Amino acid sequence: MVEYQQEYVQVDGARLGVQVYPEPDGMADAPMVLIAPAMGVRARYYRPFAAALRDAGLAVAVADLRGTGESTPRPSRACRYGYAELAADIGATRAALKPRLDGRRTLLLGHSLGGQAAVLHLALHEAHEVDGLALIAVGIPYWRDFAGPRRYGVLPYTQGIAATARMLGVWPGWGFGGRQARGVIRDWAHTARTGRFPHIGGVDAESAMGRVHTPVLAISVDGDQYTPHPTLDRLCAKLDAAPVERERFHVPGTALDHFTWVHAARPLAARVAGFASGLPSR
Template identity: 60%
Template sequence: METVARGSDTIALHFHPAPDDAPTLAVLWPAMGVPARYYRKFAENLGAAGVATVVPDLRGTGSSTPVPSRTSRYGLADLTDDIDAVLQHLKPRRAGRRTILIGHSLGGQACALHLATDPTTDVAGLALLAVGLPYWRDYPPARRLPVLLQTQTLAATSAALRVWPGWGFGGRQSRGVIRDWAYTARTGRYPHLNGLDLEAALTRVTTPVLAVDMAGDQFTPPGTVTRLLAKLSSAPVTRETYAPDGVAIDHFRWAKHGEPLAARLADWSAAL
């Protein structure tokens, strides 16, 4: 494991073996509150398919610091900036290889925003695994109001407590992360980050995207994926549904049953 300094905070990087001549390096960014170790089996699947893989812990999760507290203010802008810092740290390992970003849920949103905020990035492709914008109106009718109520209650609670304690959802989080996530759930749009209009910036992304819906995903139904992909209007997008052996799989379990998906990602990245 290595760490990347982010001021007083650190991002932990977990490396997984692959052939020495692996032509692709994947940086896999986790979902909210999910530690990097959860993706160990999927990273091994990627390695067996010939893709070298690094899995960072999101700031405040797993081995990354800080443990979110009432003094933590970081939000979506910081998670997005962390991606650039990690890519810079990995430059020696990326030399002579194509680099792809793989994002799961919130990690995938941050990856898309990295492409939007850094038009000079050398990332060759973005794979979005169970990634959508959690706008409440894009859920099935019976779930719309519950989603709106849950997301806004989390935001109000984290604002009042100055931290999200992780009660039943998302793990312990900075109030800034919950604030920005709840904003997207309420409005279907991204907030401005450091004065940048993300909605406009996303339309200028031209990096190839592979978007994978998980059949049976309760947290990221197809409508939420469609909304996010619509923002990437200039990017070549390939969209697929993952159901290993024809079985519906949820928002998280795909990472434990990912051998066919890893092979697909290896083939896709080789064609970039």
């Protein structure tokens, strides 16, 4: 497994951990992918995927979400951050990586909550220097988009988590998502209840999504228990000004889910590399 260099970015009293992988062999100006992880998932979990992306000819960095892994602050009753801060953190990480990004294509790649943060970053901060966005196992977890009897369990489950976080001042991570700030849980539960992003920092995030023009590769995973195919369809529908390549991923004979796709990611890495190579020059 290729080793990475652990770096840190300071932003608004928080410290963001960023794992930067070596450049692909013989490709000093390869397109660079910045990965934003799922809720409660450490950056190091993506090492197999990062290695596959590097083998496919891409430079890779993976940033722990605020409060997870090497990033601080640890979620507590004193934490007030939510989706606004997660989206801004992607901008701070990109700014710290700017010396490495200049002159090469740049992609954001989000998984689950990281994908929501990446989309919101583009919508709220008009990040014109981002050339492409890849979404893998991402979606708006709106309860009506789940199939069968599970649909009727999603709403009380998500809102129960939000109520617990509101009562305790923090989500302790009991069986879902790891320890999280109540603001993150509040905003996530809003999407599950309404199918829409909340207003963020006084901005109508739903309207802002319609102004994103960045090319998008959107891939849902067969067997994904948290963001099944219709949840990503709902998210893509909000990006009505962006060119979207919408695909489904499965490996014949292999059962995948919201997390285990990372360990079967060589076909996905090749697809992301192909997407990157086809992006127009800035």
